[in-house]
Amino acid sequence: MLKRFVVVVAALLFLPVLVADAATGDLSLRYRGTAHDALFDISFDNSFGIAVGGGGTVLASEDGGLSWAHYVRPDTSLALLGVIAEGGKRFAVGQSGQIFRLDGDSWSPLESGTDARLFSIALGHNGLVVVVGGFGTILVSHDNGATWSAATIDWMPILNDYVEPHLYAVQIQNGVITVAGEFGLILRSLDDGASWTVAHRGEASIFDFSIDQKGLGLAVGQEGLVLATADGGASWRESGRLSGTPLLGVWQSGARAFAVGIRGGYASNDGGRNWKSVTRSDIETGWYQAVASSASRDKPVLVGHRGRILEVDE
Template sequence: MKHILKSVACGATLLGLVAIGDATAAATATPVLTGTVHDALFAVSFDGNHGLAAGAPGYLLETTDGAKTWTPLKNVPTRLALLGVAVKGDHAIAVGQQGLVLKREGTEWKKIETGTQERLLSVSVNASGAAVAVGGFGTVLASSDGGSTWSPIKPVWADFAEAGTDPHVYAAHIDEAGTITIAGEFSLILRKAAGSDQWKLLNKGEASLFALHIGSGNNASYAVGQDGTVLRSADAGASWSRIDAGTQAILLGVSASSDNRVTVTGMREMRYSPDGGSSWTGVNGGGVNTLWYQGIGQPEGSTAALAVGQAGRILKIDN
């Protein structure tokens, strides 16, 4: 398994393959916003109608109307790439290069010391302010105060990977109870219950996993990554099985609605399932076959997912 790190250059250096075998009508992608060729958006997060999108260089966009309009935020205190973003209630956190964490306090974004210089690739926060951030070389950080302070909580990687290997961790999720789920290289998916110091192995394989969607209630969960990998869990992430999405592309993001519609972003590829992963089709329009898209999410009450990616684009995927 090649040891790789998803980075600012990801969209320009990795190649996806064209999808095959579409069995149903394709979904349609429409550009909502387009930046310059030098812009890039890597992550998006929604809580109700409020959303944040993050990218490079030090680029933050905000919507308060369910993604109908987006406003670039001023006075963001960095020019480093922001690779992950999370918003929940009054809490908003962005993470990125060189261990960067930004926390919103009122209308201002402030840099927070994390104790690491490793690239942070994903962040998740719950309504009480418990948060997790993950990144390069096995980095896993936790916060209990909305991102003001952070502590390392990384697993003993020798228990889950080859000796001397600290796998890159690309995706993280924390639920309202404080249970943390992380995913990364070697198809690793690990979970730590709130109040516990023990990590439990939920999945292991070959392909790197770049994104997680943990469904609430009885809704399915998904993880996606290299070689067209799509994993599905019907038990809130306790166990996982691979499903065929009809592609071998590098898949970078995944979102699922409460009515089982699943949208997956990737390198020159986007996949859509209307039925919880039983059948898949491509997505037409929006340059999905010539550009890369990564972060994806869905505002509350919306029937469309929103994907962000190359050239500062935001796509609305109607399905």
């Protein structure tokens, strides 16, 4: 994700977001579930894709997202809310503190030590795994998920309140752990989760973000919020609002970006400076929770309501 020349994008990212009326790209329906299905997250490892959702649903693709089928599932009837496929490793997280690791041809349940709802998971070097979730939950493992420790954060000086914010997204890039969630919070750790600093705080919740190897990134959230960074997430600046409804997922590849959420989807071809509303398919009437792409096809793939998977052909 996010591959762009630093000098050019550093200038573009901090300009106001402009939204045009015209839409770009067709949307191909790659999978359709039932009216009661829901998919909450998607991840790709080269051409292998995996999507998870309600009732422990797991779908997989072996061809970069062109086709999808039911895949081996963990022993749970609860919703799976986050998934990661990277470097041959596969993990899924969900309700009631559930964490699963795919070992061979079956999912192994891992003891998380919490019953909090878990939303997102990221993998790092030397067995580092980080999970985030409800009520300020940050879980860190240094042994590929065998054992976990909970980060201890004093929220009072950060939020001027005793509230424990929900944390919705996590990414590990260039050895830096970045976490985002309620109250516009973006936290960073430079020491594998031993300590944390605040990179951003606001009012609107942040539901997803992406940072690339060159340090360029976008974050999205409530009321169409868009934030941008050009320094690996050390600092963020609001670059505009795309809608009045939540944006739940964001994806970038070079100058291309795609943001999706509740009754709205937006495409950009200039690093997030200008966006075009996508009005085809059911983007304007349904909801899509997450977006990712395979290395082989490099096209945004969306998952969401009715267990639907859409691919954007730009």
